[in-house]
Amino acid sequence: MRSIIAFFLFIFLIHSVQAAPLLQATISRESQVIGNDGVTHTSVFQERMYRDQNNVWLERVLPKHHQHSTDAKNKTSHKHLDLSETAQHYFLDNKKSTRLNLVLPEDKTVIHLQTVDIEMLGLTNCWTCVFSIFDSQSVKKMKITQQGNGYTWYESQNAKNKIKIKWAKLQPDQNPHPTSEYYATMDSIWKIHLERICRLWGLNLVKE
DSSP states (O other): OOEEEEOOOSSOOBSSOBOSOEEEEEEEEEEEEEOTTSOEEEEEEEEEEEEOSSEEEEEEOOOTTOOOOBOTTSOBOOSSOOGGGOEEEEEEOTTSOEEEEEEEGGGTEEEEOOHHHHHHTTOOOOHHHHHSSSOHHHHTTSEEEEEETTEEEEEEEOSSOEEEEEEEOOOTTSOOEEEEEEEEOSSEEEEEEEEEEEEEOSOOBOBO
């Protein structure tokens, strides 16, 4: 299923050298699922995103007291892959195809995923979905419900789903992105919010 190699981890693994500025954001995700018993289960977590033209790096924000399980010799042991502990490195290869590696910083290990692995883990290989958090092409098909103060509200609804997106209008040299999203289905609610976003200049991403 996977090929594992050891490597040195600096800021994050990059496939190609880029001179473009690095974008950094903190993403808050909230989901609510209503069970058959009528009980609503809420899940809330944060991710850090680092992005340039050809790379997107996502990592879960874990509590400071979070620790790996250890064996009798006080060495870290992993009985299974925990996605919450892995960083996701999306990048475009030389053919502009989307590739995904999982990175375990503590183990200094990279896992190269194939398409079948990505689907099995419930992840995505949609570049625009990851790069802009929401597929920008899908936004163009949605109805504009409100505009002002540099933002545009989009909405789409059918018998099963309702989607609301607050989209930011940025400068010409920047990429558009949603500042908040709201998804609703018959039994679930998802909310995504960009709490902080900034651009870091002067950081050159070094090829492995």
